[in-house]
Amino acid sequence: HPEDERYKSLIGKFVLLPLVNRLIPIVADDYVDREFGTGCVKITPAHDFNDYEVGKRHNLPLINVLDKNAAILGVAQIFNLDGSLNTQIDGTLPAQYAGLDRYEARKQIVTAFEAAGLLEKIDDHGLKVPRGDRSGVVIEPWLTDQWYVSTKPLAEPAIAAVEDGRIQFVPKQYENMYFSWMRDIQDWCISRQLWWGHRIPAWYDASGKVYVGRNEAEVRSKYNLGTDVKLNQDEDVLDTWFSSGLWTFSTLGWPEQTEFLKKFHPTDLLVTGFDIIFFWVARMIMLTMHLVKHEDGTPQIPFKTVYVHGLVRDGQGQKMSKSKGNVLDPLDIIDGIDLETLVQKRTTGLMNPKDAPKIEKQTRKEFPEGIQAYGTDALRFTFCSLASTGRDIKFDMGRVEGYRNFCNKIWNAMRFTLMQCENQDCAQDGSSDYELSLGDRWIISKLQIAEKTVTENLDNYRLDLASQAIYSFVWDEYCSWYLEATKAVLFNADATAAQKKGTRRTLVRVLETILRLVHPLMPFITEEIWQIIKPLSGAAGETIMHAQYPQADDSKIDQQALNDVEWLQAVVLGVRNIRGEMNISPAKDLPVLFKNGTDDDQQRLTNNQQFLKKLASLESVTWLNAGDAEPMSATALVGQMEILVPMAGLIDKDAEIARLTKESNKLVQDIERTEAKLANAAFVEKAPTEVVANERNRVAENKIAVEKLREQIQKISAL
RNA sequence: GGGCGGUUAGCUCAGUUGGUAGAGCAAUGCCCUUACAAGGCAUGGGUCACAAGUUCGAGUCUUGUACCGCCCACCA
Numbered sequence: 001h002p003e004d005e006r007y008k009s010l011i012g013k014f015v016l017l018p019l020v021n022r023l024i025p026i027v028a029d030d031y032v033d034r035e036f037g038t039g040c041v042k043i044t045p046a047h048d049f050n051d052y053e054v055g056k057r058h059n060l061p062l063i064n065v066l067d068k069n070a071a072i073l074g075v076a077q078i079f080n081l082d083g084s085l086n087t088q089i090d091g092t093l094p095a096q097y098a099g100l101d102r103y104e105a106r107k108q109i110v111t112a113f114e115a116a117g118l119l120e121k122i123d124d125h126g127l128k129v130p131r132g133d134r135s136g137v138v139i140e141p142w143l144t145d146q147w148y149v150s151t152k153p154l155a156e157p158a159i160a161a162v163e164d165g166r167i168q169f170v171p172k173q174y175e176n177m178y179f180s181w182m183r184d185i186q187d188w189c190i191s192r193q194l195w196w197g198h199r200i201p202a203w204y205d206a207s208g209k210v211y212v213g214r215n216e217a218e219v220r221s222k223y224n225l226g227t228d229v230k231l232n233q234d235e236d237v238l239d240t241w242f243s244s245g246l247w248t249f250s251t252l253g254w255p256e257q258t259e260f261l262k263k264f265h266p267t268d269l270l271v272t273g274f275d276i277i278f279f280w281v282a283r284m285i286m287l288t289m290h291l292v293k294h295e296d297g298t299p300q301i302p303f304k305t306v307y308v309h310g311l312v313r314d315g316q317g318q319k320m321s322k323s324k325g326n327v328l329d330p331l332d333i334i335d336g337i338d339l340e341t342l343v344q345k346r347t348t349g350l351m352n353p354k355d356a357p358k359i360e361k362q363t364r365k366e367f368p369e370g371i372q373a374y375g376t377d378a379l380r381f382t383f384c385s386l387a388s389t390g391r392d393i394k395f396d397m398g399r400v401e402g403y404r405n406f407c408n409k410i411w412n413a414m415r416f417t418l419m420q421c422e423n424q425d426c427a428q429d430g431s432s433d434y435e436l437s438l439g440d441r442w443i444i445s446k447l448q449i450a451e452k453t454v455t456e457n458l459d460n461y462r463l464d465l466a467s468q469a470i471y472s473f474v475w476d477e478y479c480s481w482y483l484e485a486t487k488a489v490l491f492n493a494d495a496t497a498a499q500k501k502g503t504r505r506t507l508v509r510v511l512e513t514i515l516r517l518v519h520p521l522m523p524f525i526t527e528e529i530w531q532i533i534k535p536l537s538g539a540a541g542e543t544i545m546h547a548q549y550p551q552a553d554d555s556k557i558d559q560q561a562l563n564d565v566e567w568l569q570a571v572v573l574g575v576r577n578i579r580g581e582m583n584i585s586p587a588k589d590l591p592v593l594f595k596n597g598t599d600d601d602q603q604r605l606t607n608n609q610q611f612l613k614k615l616a617s618l619e620s621v622t623w624l625n626a627g628d629a630e631p632m633s634a635t636a637l638v639g640q641m642e643i644l645v646p647m648a649g650l651i652d653k654d655a656e657i658a659r660l661t662k663e664s665n666k667l668v669q670d671i672e673r674t675e676a677k678l679a680n681a682a683f684v685e686k687a688p689t690e691v692v693a694n695e696r697n698r699v700a701e702n703k704i705a706v707e708k709l710r711e712q713i714q715k716i717s718a719l
Numbered sequence: 720g721g722g723c724g725g726u727u728a729g730c731u732c733a734g735u736u737g738g739u740a741g742a743g744c745a746a747u748g749c750c751c752u753u754a755c756a757a758g759g760c761a762u763g764g765g766u767c768a769c770a771a772g773u774u775c776g777a778g779u780c781u782u783g784u785a786c787c788g789c790c791c792a793c794c795a
Contacts, residue, residue, distance in 0.1 A: 031795090032795060033794090033795045034795085035795085036795040037795055038795085039795075040795080041795045050793095050794095173723070173724080174723095176722080176723070177722085177723075177790075177791095180721095180722070180723095180790090180791075181790095181791085184791090274789090274790085275789095275790085278790095311789090315730095315731085317787090317788075319789095385732085385733095385742095385743080386731080386732075388732075388733070391724070391725070391732095392724090392725095392788085392789085393731095393732095394731065394732085395731090396730075396731040396732080396743090396744080397731095397744095398730075398731065398743070398744040398745075399731065399732085399743060399744070401743090401744075401757080402742095402743045402744060402757095403743085404757070405743095405755095405757050405758085406743095407757095408755070408757055408758090409754090409755070409757090409758090411754090411755080412754040412755035412758085413754065413755080414754080415754045415755075416754035416755080417754080418754090419753095419754070420754095460735095462735090464732085464733070465733075465735090468733075468742065468743095471742085471743085472742080479754085479755085480759090483754070487753095491753090573761095576760060576761065577760095577761065577762090579749090579760075579761080580748080580749070580760060580761030580762070581748095581761070581762080583748075583749055584749085585749075585750065585752090586749080586750055586752055586759075586760060587750075587752055617752075670739075673739080674739085677775085677776080680775060680776085681775085682774095682775040682776090683775040683776070684775080685775070686774090686775045686776090687738075687775055687776075688738085691738055691776095694738085695738090695739095698739085
């Protein structure tokens with residue numbers, strides 16, 4: 001170390017290397033840790049990456065003492081830093097070590113040191129020795145001739161393309177990762193000693209002179225080499241990332257200027273994991289911009305958007321790996337696997353067989369029943385639903401199960417639709433003698449909203465939000481409300497043919513649209529169902545894959561229908577809540593009375609009795625006018641309107657009081673919170689007027705509701 | 720050491736310009752109601768890691784702390 005006073009006087013002098021008897025220059029470099037050991041270290045630029053860097057700083061020769069099997073040479077190969085042979089230094093090595101493996105030679109050298117009285121002491125010291133991934137063998141750095149790509153000139157335009165937005169990363173934060181690597185890029189070693197791959201396009205003549213060209217014929221003509229000159233192509237192949245970096249254009253016929261290349265290059269989107277940004281994405285951008293140009297000569301980019309997804313990890317958040325035995329094979333989730341087969345699969349072919357018992361135990365604990373068959377669509381939908389941007393995916397079997405059930409739900413919705421519509425007039429012939437019910441108009445409106453949401457989220461690469469929008473529309477709206485609502489028409493003897501036709505038409509058309517909407521996320525079940533209902537839907541085309549993706553149409557949104565159904569749902573929820581809390585069987589139809597409603601309430605009630613009766617399982621619907629006698633009832637509120645379910649023989653008095661009290665307490669809490677807010681002068685003064693008005697409204701409505709609930713509690717208590 | 724991300728219900732995760740916290744699974748109660756029990760209906764469950772700040776108002780914005788994870792570098 002240049003500042004180490006102990007050795008300052010030695011800098012520029014030499015030490016004599018024992019046994020070899022070679023003079024070694026003493027240099028000073030702050031790479032050395034003065035605190036460790038003697039504070040001196042022998043530098044071997046030919047056998048260590050760090051030492052190589054030190055060697056470059058001090059112009060040290062590169063002395064290779066190993067052959068390709070890491071045995072000691074008889075005569076060292078000595079190079080200068082520019083790669084030329086160094087003939088000034090004598091490379092002779094002690095004859096007794098020639099041909100010995102390095103470990104054996106090390107032992108003998110220690111013995112020789114000891115014998116010569118040169119060994120002071122031996123200390124234990126932990127080292128991090130690199131080993132080959134597959135073989136586990138210690139890796140020794142060794143000088144070889146390799147091909148390099150000079151990356152700085154390639155990196156500059158590649159950085160610019162991301163800086164100026166020609167290429168965008170989703171999510172954007174990964175651009176930082178890209179920049180940090182590109183701005184500190186090292187020259188790229190592209191030759192590999194493998195049997196497969198693109199061979200390096202370089203040829204050597206007998207004297208070792210190198211010629212580079214696209215092929216041998218080109219080399220011969222370019223360098224004017226006759227057939228008498230024997231040429232051998234370099235044995236090495238290109239780094240796999242070099243070859244795959246050519247992917248976007250080499251697959252389109254490049255270097256020919258094919259129609260495909262003109263039409264499809266640059267491509268739109270690359271989907272990949274963040275761990276591939278350096279390996280692949282960066283290199284694709286560099287190579288493409290260098291090799292492929294627009295007609296005006298400016299560089300073409302390979303793709304416009306890079307969508308970076310997270311890594312899929314196991315349930316504990318661990319990266320999946322064979323050696324950890326925590327790999328989930330997608331096929332096992334799709335087709336299912338029994339425990340014994342799974343254990344066997346995870347414990348065979350391990351790099352370290354000692355891990356087998358641990359892996360077996362862990363697997364038996366995590367999957368005591370093996371893995372059920374969930375199917376391809378469920379798995380795919382699960383990945384989509386977990387694919388929020390910018391974070392890894394911790395895999396959750398519970399989610400797969402939920403989405404497997406979702407597949408079933410869609411299937412059963414199809415069964416219902418078939419039952420109602422097969423061999424029936426569904427008004428798909430272009431005629432207009434049908435009538436749409438409130439439910440029909442409502443689901444059509446909701447469908448437009450769902451289409452809009454799904455499309456927006458797909459456009460923003462938010463597959464998780466898109467899948468959620470699909471799920472809630474299909475399950476919570478189409479299945480839970482709409483299918484039930486159709487029964488009020490289809491099972492009603494009084495409904496007209498036109499009404500039934502309108503409902504069947506909507507039932508089929510919305511289902512068919514759902515299939516197209518879901519298809520990218522669930523390709524198989526949607527195709528299957530699409531084909532089955534094709535005779536009913538009258539959809540054109542051979543396959544759903546070629547069908548148009550749904551597009552929202554704002555003119556189909558019926559605000560009145562949305563409002564009416566929202567009101568109906570509140571009424572139904574009120575009755576269901578009483579039923580649920582009072583433990584009244586869903587099979588029992590209830591007589592229900594309404595009072596104190598507005599004209600609007602009465603109108604809606606009159607118009608939608610059928611729906612209400614069906615959805616809430618009502619025996620009768622009665623409107624009470626002021627002064628009408630009313631039986632003792634359990635009550636629910638929708639706005640100011642009271643819903644009365646007569647208690648006679650049904651309801652436990654205490655239970656009803658408890659229910660009403662709970663409801664009332666919730667509202668009182670809310671009132672207190674909101675009033676506290678309104679009591680704050682600064683809030684009233686500074687918050688937007690509509691926010692303040694909203695809060696005031698809220699207090700007023702809740703106060704009325706609480707008052708009604710209290711009256712009701714008193715009435716029942718008095719019984 | 721440099722950089723990035725995370726911390727929200729028992730579990731896995733959403734929460735889009737600050738304005739009453741959501742989903743799936745799990746849990747509880749009642750139901751084989753003629754698409755679906757892999758289902759239906761209802762219900763419970765969260766001081767949004769912690770602390771300070773900005774603001775009338777913070778899961779959301781700022782700063783700091785703790786813990787977890789990843790990338791890069793270093794490791795005589």
